[in-house]
Amino acid sequence: MDDIDKKTDEELVTLVLENQDYFLYLVRRYEQNLFRYISRISNLSKDDVEDVLQDIFIKVYKNLNGFDPDLKFSSWIYRITHNEVISNYRKYKNKATIISFDKDGEFIKNIGDEFDIEKDLSLIELKSKIFSILEKMDIKYREVLILKFLEGKSYREMSDILRKPEGTIATLINRAKKEFLKILEQEQNHGKNK
Amino acid sequence: MEKINKLAEKIISQIKREEIKPTSRWRFIVRDSFFWGAFVLSVGIGGMAISIILNTLLNNDWDLYMELSGDLVQFIVITLPYFWLFLLAGFVVIAYLNIKHTKKAYRQSFKIIVWGVILASFLLGLTFYNLGAASYFDRGLIQRLPPRFHQMMDSRLGVWQKPERGFLMGEIQSLDEDIMELRDFEGEIWQINFKSELKEFLSELLLKPSERIRVMGELDLEKCEKCFSAVIVRPLEKKKGMIINCLDEFPGSNFCGMMKMRKNN
Numbered sequence: 001m002d003d004i005d006k007k008t009d010e011e012l013v014t015l016v017l018e019n020q021d022y023f024l025y026l027v028r029r030y031e032q033n034l035f036r037y038i039s040r041i042s043n044l045s046k047d048d049v050e051d052v053l054q055d056i057f058i059k060v061y062k063n064l065n066g067f068d069p070d071l072k073f074s075s076w077i078y079r080i081t082h083n084e085v086i087s088n089y090r091k092y093k094n095k096a097t098i099i100s101f102d103k104d105g106e107f108i109k110n111i112g113d114e115f116d117i118e119k120d121l122s123l124i125e126l127k128s129k130i131f132s133i134l135e136k137m138d139i140k141y142r143e144v145l146i147l148k149f150l151e152g153k154s155y156r157e158m159s160d161i162l163r164k165p166e167g168t169i170a171t172l173i174n175r176a177k178k179e180f181l182k183i184l185e186q187e188q189n190h191g192k193n194k
Numbered sequence: 195m196e197k198i199n200k201l202a203e204k205i206i207s208q209i210k211r212e213e214i215k216p217t218s219r220w221r222f223i224v225r226d227s228f229f230w231g232a233f234v235l236s237v238g239i240g241g242m243a244i245s246i247i248l249n250t251l252l253n254n255d256w257d258l259y260m261e262l263s264g265d266l267v268q269f270i271v272i273t274l275p276y277f278w279l280f281l282l283a284g285f286v287v288i289a290y291l292n293i294k295h296t297k298k299a300y301r302q303s304f305k306i307i308v309w310g311v312i313l314a315s316f317l318l319g320l321t322f323y324n325l326g327a328a329s330y331f332d333r334g335l336i337q338r339l340p341p342r343f344h345q346m347m348d349s350r351l352g353v354w355q356k357p358e359r360g361f362l363m364g365e366i367q368s369l370d371e372d373i374m375e376l377r378d379f380e381g382e383i384w385q386i387n388f389k390s391e392l393k394e395f396l397s398e399l400l401l402k403p404s405e406r407i408r409v410m411g412e413l414d415l416e417k418c419e420k421c422f423s424a425v426i427v428r429p430l431e432k433k434k435g436m437i438i439n440c441l442d443e444f445p446g447s448n449f450c451g452m453m454k455m456r457k458n459n
Contacts, residue, residue, distance in 0.1 A: 017216060020209055027202040050201060057205045061214060066222040068297050163300040 009073030013064055020061075027057050030074070033151070034081050040146045041139060042085050056084050075160035078151075082143070082161055089139060114149065114177070133183045141176035148173060229295040236289035237314050242331050243282040244319025249328035250275040253431050254350065255408070262353045262361065273349050286311050329431045333406065336379075344379040351379050354408050362386075362409045362422055363430070369401055376409065376422075385421045387414065406430035 004025050007015070012029075015022040031053065038049045038056075060080055067076055134142050147153045147161065159166045208214070250273075255262060259269035289311045293299045299307065322328055336347055345351040354363035355378060364378035374386040386409060401407065410426040 021206070023209065024202050024206050027205055031201055053201060054205055054208070057201075058208065058214060061205075061209060062217050064216045065219040066217065070298070159301060165301055165303045167303055 010069055013067055013073060016061075017064055023057075023061055026060075030077055031057075034077070037078065037081060037146065037151060038085060040134075040150060041082075041143050042089070043135070052084065052088075056081050059084065071160050072157065075153075075157045078147075078153075078157075078161040079163065086139070129184075129187070133180055133187065136183050137176070137179055140172065141179050144169065144172045144176050145180065226296060229292045233289050233292040233296070236285045236292060237311060237318065240282050240285040240289065240311065240315030241318025241322055242327075243278045243285065244315050245322035245328035246332050247275050247278045247282070248319060248323045249332060249431060250278070250348065250350065255353075255428075258410075261410075269353075272352050275349055277346050277349075282315065286315070289315075341379055341381050348379075350408075355379060357384070357413055357422060360410055360412050362411075364407070364409075366401060366403050366405050366407060368403055374401075374424075376407070382420060385418060386411075386424050387417075387421070388427075389423060389425050401427070401429070 004012070004022070009026070009029070012022060012026050016026060034056065035049055035053055038044065038052055039046075042049070042052070044052065060077055063080070067073065134145070137145075143162075144158065147158050153161065155166045155169050158164075158169045162169065164172070254273055259266050263269040263272055286308060290304075290307055293307055293311075302310075319328075322331070332348070336344055339347065345355070351363060354361045356362075357378075362376065362378060362384060364376040364384065367375040367377050367383065369375075372387060374388075376384045376386050378384060389411070407430060408428050409422065409424045411422055411424040414421040414423040
């Protein structure tokens, strides 16, 4: 087991292609990250996320021979996840529930710092504010913010996941920030008027 | 999280139960090769279109625009090779869509890909043109299409298929010293006789049957319904070493037009 943990994703892919039992390790390596990623971008309930994740891993297994070793495996598996969620987004949207930010203190802090949201807010208030803004954002903007601030992906990785040039990723992030600030401002104005 | 830990086992058991196998590597290779092949083919067709556009523009009758349409802008509008320009645009889009499906093309911006495709098509088109393939493509396609499509393929027909105004374009069927038989692009056969001033130049034009030419002159209805008296004859494509000389023989006008072969000496 220790040996397996030391192996890179790419080495593990080679092993899976020889023996399907190794796929278990690959699933374990990514299930939590992907579970969180799908929850963030789709707003699905935990049970639904689990179903989606199962379909995604089966798709990953079927397409292992198509994995391009020039890419990072993580970028490739995130791309498959992104494609699956986006292509079924309309279906998922009807099942959407509430986003849980229970364990995303770092994300909240990162995004709070980035947008300079009122420093005197408690973490709970901050979470609630950021959550309400993200929920109102277009999925394409929400996703880039999540990939950048939650998943900590570089521009190159985001380019590989979303299959867009890095320049377009930069533009999307800028627009997402503007959209975020616009909604934030609207919420603040709304609060003052009350 | 316990639920998640169970997910891995669930997935492995589903793979085993349903005997799911990874898709063969060959299918991915074939898929990728298909998109590359379609991309190369699209650039190739774009190159062919560019070579025909060059051929049409460089062999257009820029010296005769006054006689043919009376105005330079109108002449350009009438004779631009629209069919090939639209075909080029279509295949640039097809090439873009194909390359976008290959493994790493998404890293390049739309502008870089589109300009890259246009540049590649242009260089290929220039090569085709210099190798003389442009007229081969143009002619090959025109010959395979019914006459009603000819003007769509070559806009110059719009100004040259007007015998009543003294302009005629077609393919030489037979040729001797005094008379030529010409089939126009509507399929009509014309008897072309040459004005005396023209005869001395004809041998230097090295015309031969099946060559496509343009003729200026006038209808000779006294002789027959499809008789035409030629003052100027010029091949559809310029030949190497050919220059344009001035001749003031055309009735009622004064323009440069006679093509003459300059022998390299």
